[in-house]
Amino acid sequence: MRAEDWDARYAGSQQWSEGPNALVAGLLAGLPPGEAVDLAAGEGRHALWLAGLGWQVTAVDFSATGLARGRARPGADRVRWVTADVLTWAAPEGSLDLVLVAYLHLPQVDTTGLLRRAVGWLRPGGRLLVLGHDADNVAHGVGGPQDPAILHSVERLAPVAALLEVDRLEQVRRETPAGTALDTLLWGRAPARPVGARG
Numbered sequence: 001m002r003a004e005d006w007d008a009r010y011a012g013s014q015q016w017s018e019g020p021n022a023l024v025a026g027l028l029a030g031l032p033p034g035e036a037v038d039l040a041a042g043e044g045r046h047a048l049w050l051a052g053l054g055w056q057v058t059a060v061d062f063s064a065t066g067l068a069r070g071r072a073r074p075g076a077d078r079v080r081w082v083t084a085d086v087l088t089w090a091a092p093e094g095s096l097d098l099v100l101v102a103y104l105h106l107p108q109v110d111t112t113g114l115l116r117r118a119v120g121w122l123r124p125g126g127r128l129l130v131l132g133h134d135a136d137n138v139a140h141g142v143g144g145p146q147d148p149a150i151l152h153s154v155e156r157l158a159p160v161a162a163l164l165e166v167d168r169l170e171q172v173r174r175e176t177p178a179g180t181a182l183d184t185l186l187w188g189r190a191p192a193r194p195v196g197a198r199g
C-alpha cells in the first residue's frame with residue numbers, strides 16, 4: 001500500500017489499539033530506557049508507550065495522517081514524529097538501543113534491506129524487535145494482509161538474524177477475538193562487533 005492508501009485508512013477511523021501489542025510489551029518492559037526508533041509507527045501506540053517508560057523515541061511513518069493521530073494523544077510531545085519512507089530514512093550508524101518494527105509488511109527484498117540497515121543503527125548490545133504476520137497466517141490464522149509475498153517467516157528473517165545474537169526467531173501465536181493469528185518474531189541483539197568481523 002502507498003502512503004496515500006494508508007492516509008485514507010487512518011482518516012477513516014483509529015486502526016490499532018491504544019496500548020502496545022502484548023508480546024512487544026512483554027519483551028521491552030524490563031529494558032533500561034535508551035534511544036529507540038519505531039519504524040512504520042502508524043498511530044504511535046508503541047512509540048507513545050516507550051516514551052512513557054522514559055525512552056527517547058523517534059516514530060517514523062510515511063502516513064502523515066497516521067502520525068497525526070499519535071501526535072494528538074497524551075504524552076505525544078515526548079516523541080519525535082518523522083513523516084518519511086522507511087526505505088530511504090536512516091538513523092546514524094551505531095546510535096540506537098532499540099529498533100522496533102511492528103506489522104510492517106513489504107516485499108521481501110525491501111524488508112531484508114531495511115532490516116539489514118537497521119541492524120547497523122544499533123549500538124553494541126542494542127536490540128532489534130521485528131514482529132509481524134507470518135506467511136502461514138493466510139492459510140492457518142486470522143486477519144492481516146492476505147498476500148503471502150509480503151509476510152514474514154522464520155526463513156525470510158534468517159538473513160537478518162544472521163547479523164545478530166538471536167534470543168528468539170520463531171512463529172508465535174496471537175489470540176484475537178476472531179481466533180488465533182500467526183505472527184513471526186525476531187528478537188536479537190547487535191553483537192559487540194559485527195558478525196563475521198575479523199581480528
Ligand SMILES: C[S@@+](CC[C@H](N)C(=O)[O-])C[C@H]1O[C@@H](n2cnc3c(N)ncnc32)[C@H](O)[C@@H]1O
Binds near residue numbers: 066085086
Ligand atoms: C499495520 S500498520 C502498523 C503500525 C504500527 N507499527 C503498529 O504496530 O501499530 C503498518 C504501517 O506501516 C506504514 N508503512 C508502510 N510502508 C511504509 C514505508 N515504506 N515507509 C513508512 N511507513 C510505511 C503504514 O503507513 C502503516 O502506518
